Amino acid sequence: MKDFKIYLAIGSALLIIYLVIQYNKPAPVNWQPTLAAADKIPFGTYALRERLTDIFPGAQVKNTNQSLYNFFRGRTKPGNYIIIAKTVTITKADFEQMLKGIRAGNNVFITTFSWNGVIADRLKFNNDIEDDDAKTAINFTNKQLRQSRYYKFDKEISAQYFNSYDTARATIISLNKAGNANYLRYRFGKGSLLLCANPELFTNYSLLTRNGAEYASAALSYLPANNNIYWDQFQNRDIVIDRSPLRAFFASSSLQWAFYISFWGLALFVFFEIKRRQRIIPIIDPLKNATVDFVEVVGKVYYEKRDNSNIALKKILYLLSFLREQYQLKTTRLDAEFIESMVWKTGIDTAFIQDLVGYINYIGQQSKVTDKELIELNLLIEKFYQKI
Structure with a gap:
């Protein structure tokens, strides 16, 4: 019986130690590339979204959940528009309205894994992935930004590149060691369209390294100084969805006022009804001990x-x-x-x-x-x- 108690005590102690270790064990790192501005995981873009004012001092960064067509339609104030998404889908109407906005002085920066819609066909480019890790290092073509050593990144975050593009219209901003462009610039009127094939270069993981922070800062410096910076939430589906049961009422100002009037009217009715029907509660003598x-x-x-x-x-x-x-x-x-x-x-x-x-x-x-x-x-x- 004594031996059994010893074994039981040892087993209980080991179980408690195991539970404590499991409870205090750090959560596994989520390496899923979400590119979401609210995510602090390695491949989220929280750090860039929060530090954009370091690159553009004095600028006001605003989120937008509108499509490109709705955003640029009728917009008069020029600004910088940034899209960092896993997939970018640009319709014909979006593309034409975006070009109008760029010609009027707006500048658009887009980086994504997948280009859907008409943009790739209209600008005549295609992308691919570099198989040789030694050739994924990148550098700028501009002599003022070009480094003596190429920017090297792990986890293949710089492996994607443009394998074909219209050389007559596109200007190469940076390329990899194999000579393939990963960052292009298109000029339209007063503005520019900047396309990058490596969205993970702008994530938390990359920005926490020296190479990543320097490259992202230099890449975004091609956007001119502007007080209006717009961060796109539409393409990456970063829009916060209201799941409240009352969202149908608050979606319309008329229904919103109807809800408020009904609620406070009901509250006043209950208050006056309680006050009118209240009666004095009689004092009941306690039962006597007989x-x-x-x-x-x-x-x-x-x-x-x-x-x-x-x-x-x-x-x-x-x-x-x-x-x-x-x-x-x-x-x-x-x-x-x-x-x-x-x-x-x-x-x-x-x-x-x-x-x-x-x-x-x-x-x-x-x-x-x-x-x-x-x-x-x-x-x-x-x-x-x-x-x-």
């Missing part, structure tokens, strides 16, 4: 009848019943054998038990019991209860 009154009435009845024999008999019967239930004594004959058993089971001295049993036998033989005899019997019985 036990004392009952005992007094019973006592008066017995006292007026003066039936001492009946009272003495009831006290004796109650005592004998107590002895049978509590000590399992046979009370048919109150003799020497009964006294010996009672002394042994109750632990009370023999002399007192003999006096008590003897007096009970004496009272049982009397046809009438005086007040003095009844009092003496009661004293002996009460003294017995005190001794046990």
